[in-house]
Amino acid sequence: MSAKSLFEKVWDDHVVVPESADHPAVLYIDLHLTHEVTSPQAFSVLRERGLPLRRTDLTLATMDHSTPTLPVRSFRDLQVVAEPKAASQIVQFEKNCAEFNVTLHGFDSEHRGIVHVIGPELGATQPGKTIVCGDSHTSTHGAFGALAFGIGTTEVGHVMATQCLLQRRPKTFAVNFEGQLGDGVTAKDMILALIGQIGVGGGVGHVLEYRGSAIAGLDMEQRMTICNMSIEAGARAGMIAPDDTTIEYLAGRPMVPQGAAWDEAVARWRALPSDPGARFDREVTVDVSALRPMVTFGTNPGMVVAIDEAVPERSDPNFRKALDYMGVTAGRPLAGHPVDVVFIGSCTNSRLSDLEQAASVLRGRRVAEGVRMLVVPGSQQVKKAAEARGLDRVFTEAGAEWRESGCSMCLGMNGDTVPSGQLAVSTSNRNFEGRQGQGARTVLASPVTAAASAIAGSVADPRPYLAN
Amino acid sequence: MEPISVIRSRTVVLPYDDIDTDQIIPARYLTTTTREGLGDAAFADWRYDEKGQPRPDFELNQPEAQGCAVLVAGNNFGCGSSREHAPWALYDYGIRAVISTEIADIFRSNSLKNGLLPVVVDRDTHAWLLANPGAEVSIDLGECRVGLPNGHEVEFAIDGFSRYCLMNGIDQLGFLLQQEEQIRNFERNRPWQP
Numbered sequence: 001m002s003a004k005s006l007f008e009k010v011w012d013d014h015v016v017v018p019e020s021a022d023h024p025a026v027l028y029i030d031l032h033l034t035h036e037v038t039s040p041q042a043f044s045v046l047r048e049r050g051l052p053l054r055r056t057d058l059t060l061a062t063m064d065h066s067t068p069t070l071p072v073r074s075f076r077d078l079q080v081v082a083e084p085k086a087a088s089q090i091v092q093f094e095k096n097c098a099e100f101n102v103t104l105h106g107f108d109s110e111h112r113g114i115v116h117v118i119g120p121e122l123g124a125t126q127p128g129k130t131i132v133c134g135d136s137h138t139s140t141h142g143a144f145g146a147l148a149f150g151i152g153t154t155e156v157g158h159v160m161a162t163q164c165l166l167q168r169r170p171k172t173f174a175v176n177f178e179g180q181l182g183d184g185v186t187a188k189d190m191i192l193a194l195i196g197q198i199g200v201g202g203g204v205g206h207v208l209e210y211r212g213s214a215i216a217g218l219d220m221e222q223r224m225t226i227c228n229m230s231i232e233a234g235a236r237a238g239m240i241a242p243d244d245t246t247i248e249y250l251a252g253r254p255m256v257p258q259g260a261a262w263d264e265a266v267a268r269w270r271a272l273p274s275d276p277g278a279r280f281d282r283e284v285t286v287d288v289s290a291l292r293p294m295v296t297f298g299t300n301p302g303m304v305v306a307i308d309e310a311v312p313e314r315s316d317p318n319f320r321k322a323l324d325y326m327g328v329t330a331g332r333p334l335a336g337h338p339v340d341v342v343f344i345g346s347c348t349n350s351r352l353s354d355l356e357q358a359a360s361v362l363r364g365r366r367v368a369e370g371v372r373m374l375v376v377p378g379s380q381q382v383k384k385a386a387e388a389r390g391l392d393r394v395f396t397e398a399g400a401e402w403r404e405s406g407c408s409m410c411l412g413m414n415g416d417t418v419p420s421g422q423l424a425v426s427t428s429n430r431n432f433e434g435r436q437g438q439g440a441r442t443v444l445a446s447p448v449t450a451a452a453s454a455i456a457g458s459v460a461d462p463r464p465y466l467a468n
Numbered sequence: 469m470e471p472i473s474v475i476r477s478r479t480v481v482l483p484y485d486d487i488d489t490d491q492i493i494p495a496r497y498l499t500t501t502t503r504e505g506l507g508d509a510a511f512a513d514w515r516y517d518e519k520g521q522p523r524p525d526f527e528l529n530q531p532e533a534q535g536c537a538v539l540v541a542g543n544n545f546g547c548g549s550s551r552e553h554a555p556w557a558l559y560d561y562g563i564r565a566v567i568s569t570e571i572a573d574i575f576r577s578n579s580l581k582n583g584l585l586p587v588v589v590d591r592d593t594h595a596w597l598l599a600n601p602g603a604e605v606s607i608d609l610g611e612c613r614v615g616l617p618n619g620h621e622v623e624f625a626i627d628g629f630s631r632y633c634l635m636n637g638i639d640q641l642g643f644l645l646q647q648e649e650q651i652r653n654f655e656r657n658r659p660w661q662p
Contacts, residue, residue, distance in 0.1 A: 016654040017647055023629045026647050028654055030662035038550065040501035045641070058662060066499055085499035092501050129662055136550040136574060152552035152578035153503075154639075162644040164651055168627060170573075200486050201544035201570050234547060236573050268660060300486050300547070318485045318542065411495040411549075420518060432490040432548060434513045 038134030113379020123253025203235025368457030546575025
């Protein structure tokens with residue numbers, strides 16, 4: 001038998017009907033995550049065709065994108081704090097889940113949160129699974145050695161009706177992260193550096209596999225940050241082979257197999273890593289030892305420099321349009337550029353360790369005058385754990401706002417937005433024009449860089465703020 | 469879905485690289501629960517200023533751009549989110565094909581399911597199209613060819629299954645539902661259960 005990559009093993013294990021010249025492969029889906037924004041039209045298709053949702057036991061729902069981050073205890077609260085259209089979308093989602101028997105982690109659930117935070121938290125995300133969601137950041141779950149990718153609403157309907165998708169087999173792309181990270185340099189800086197190197201279209205048509213000594217040294221939350229932004233390099237999925245770190249993270253979580261079934265699952269997961277000699281269509285290596293904290297300066301995540309590196313000078317119109325939009329000057333580093341808003345949150349960086357890192361910079365310090373800082377935990381569980389550690393008080397005593405979980409200011413669907421013309425340092429994943437609000441300017445960075453920028457009132461290198 | 473065979477139209481050109489789905493339709497329009505009527509939201513922040521007035525310098529607001537069904541965009545079109553609202557909005561606006569040198573995976577997949585044709589051409593053809601807005605082009609799905617007014621013809625690649633579905637105006641769910649027997653066998657015989 002020829003050597004197989006992690007991706008090939010998971011793919012081959014889920015082919016119901018092989019692909020041919022006439023049709024793509026029919027691929028079985030083990031876990032379908034769903035939320036309020038990309039599912040309503042798919043539920044409508046089921047209703048129009050009189051179809052049931054085929055595997056409710058493999059479907060998990062939560063509400064995250066358009067939910068307010070102010071406390072909501074009832075639908076009456078919702079009508080008060082949510083935008084009217086967002087509120088009606090949320091109400092419709094409750095109805096859809098009830099009608100089709102889908103388990104929903106709604107406002108009354110202590111497991112509500114961003115879909116890509118709660119999947120791993122519950123242990124629903126497991127190595128070797130195929131996982132999809134009507135959300136491009138589904139790539140996050142690849143951190144566990146799952147094949148996980150975002151799909152559109154028509155495909156959401158396909159999975160609801162058949163538990164399968166029609167897919168052509170993508171190409172493979174090995175990304176070797178080697179070396180040791182310096183202080184104040186994080187997984188976020190690794191993935192931003194990679195996107196800067198291969199470009200926002202660099203991974204189109206490919207599934208990335210992240211590997212190497214620097215990946216082995218990361219905890220699961222940092223690995224999720226890396227896989228999360230695979231889509232920002234154009235790759236639908238990014239994967240990391242399961243190891244002891246993966247298995248330790250999953251042990252004891254509510255939805256993992258129990259007893260003898262756990263041992264069987266672990267044995268199966270241990271066989272998933274790419275075989276020696278497995279071939280990839282492309283390969284790149286990034287030496288992380290030389291990395292510094294990274295910040296984006298333009299309007300896509302590939303426009304990125306080290307914090308103390310000058311923004312490049314280029315004459316092409318696309319580049320200049322981006323700099324004009326951002327109000328950024330070429331030839332100078334971004335450090336020192338004034339900041340209006342700091343956002344800590346999103347499926348990229350809203351987990352407990354992200355909040356701990358941000359808090360370690362903020363502890364005993366104040367957010368600069370005139371800067372609004374919003375901290376939005378990824379899930380109600382993250383919120384609870386952070387509060388048990390007193391992180392909420394670190395944030396509020398520093399002058400930041402501490403909120404309920406959700407996607408919030410990452411995409412500005414729930415009323416949390418950055419005003420036009422203002423600049424936000426954000427731990428989220430997209431710095432597209434208007435992403436965080438009409439006319440908003442976004443600088444993507446790690447939690448420590450975002451926290452340091454909040455204190456400085458300008459884009460700041462986190463390293464001088466780190467406690468030794 | 470209406471069957472597609474040949475799309476003939478003048479082009480409208482957006483010469484920007486990496487046009488993302490947040491530009492195609494900003495997130496604040498995603499609170500809808502239907503797929504209809506999103507044409508007004510297509511490129512909303514580029515088409516309209518913050519007071520809702522049309523931006524006079526934007527390409528789609530030019531008189532000659534009205535009625536164009538073929539959009540020529542810079543490199544790497546449609547990157548970003550999985551929102552199918554992006555092709556829904558473009559289709560409702562009146563766009564039937566998008567031409568670029570590269571089209572993002574999820575956007576391409578979503579477009580193929582909604583009668584919007586993603587067409588990837590070589591750099592030279594792309595450069596010609598960028599330089600000649602308003603060119604009358606003909607996209608023949610049966611022949612997988614784009615015809616330019618200068619007589620030049622180029623082939624484009626498209627998945628055969630998607631092409632069949634587009635040409636016959638059928639959706640892909642029907643095919644999947646026909647696989648029920650195989651799906652049930654797979655579920656019964658797989659070595660482990662999720």
